[in-house]
Amino acid sequence: MIHIVFDLPNTTVWNDWVEECARRTEELKAQGAKDPYSVVIDDLYKRDSVRKSVFFALTGPFKGKCAFCEVWLESHFPDIEHYRPKKGVTDENDNVVEIQDDDGSTRKHPGYYWLAYDWKNLLPSCNKCNRPTAEGKMGKRNRFPIAGTRATKPSDPLKAEGPQILHPVFDRPENHFTVNFEEDGDDSLLIPTTDDGRMTLKVLGLNKRSDLREHRASAVLKFQALWALLARPKDREEAHRKLKNLCDGAGPGTLAVRILYDQIIDSIPVRPWSRDC
Ligand SMILES: [Zn+2]
Helix, strand or coil: CCCCCCCCCCCHHHHHHHHHHHHHHHHHHHHHHHCCCCCCCCHHHHCHHHHHHHHCCCCCCCCCECCCCCCECCCCCCEEEECCCCCCCECCCCCECEEECCCCCEEECCCCHHHCCCHHHEEEECHHHHCCECCECCCCCCECCECCCCCCCCCCCCHHHCECCCCCCCCCHHHCEEECCCCCCCCCCEEECCHHHHHHHHHHCCCCCHHHHHHHHHHHHHHHHHHHHCCCHHHHHHHHHHHHHHHHCCCCCHHHHHHHHHHHHHHCCCCCCCCCC
């Protein structure tokens, strides 16, 4: 996961969709006021034209990659995932989240149905991040652990929840992890530096998947090679352009190289690929 700069598209496809989503959200709220468990949510949130032109687009804000794990969407059966789950909520261990009514009785959380069509709650996701896998309990699914007070209806403040899973658009994942770049270290593993980083790592299984570890190690290798080329005048311009692309999120494994760029270069001056070479 990397930070995504989401500049709102100013296209007819996007604007019409957002307008319809707002109107239909009012319908969801009206249904939920009567019975939050029988709200009907349709496929408006994953309208094909919006998926293709924004959420899944190579030229879009997510650069054709999964918002959670950075793999290419095209080859991983992509879908639109709800950051706050639309129907039912579980904690990080897949236990159903219950809420308490005014009379003290408990019932299961109905899900954040009123956010089902809200673009701020929608993220492009690969199949490994949004579905149960045989490899273990990895993936987002209905999991949404929080540290604060759970919102249970549209009028409840979302800010009070304190989500423990990072949001790539509204959080800076780069500030929640580091990577071991010591000579004998394993640079394919993310090391969380905050509680939210730790929870995000656990829920998404970012260190458990061998494909992600390979992407990360490969990106770091590319970074090191390009950094070394910066010292050669004839290669400098091309290397700098490629280095910039690598950190801009043009390929998988970007989080590791952004951390490398931001944190390691200044603190470890003597490396084969350091600025001293
Ligand atoms: Zn993914």
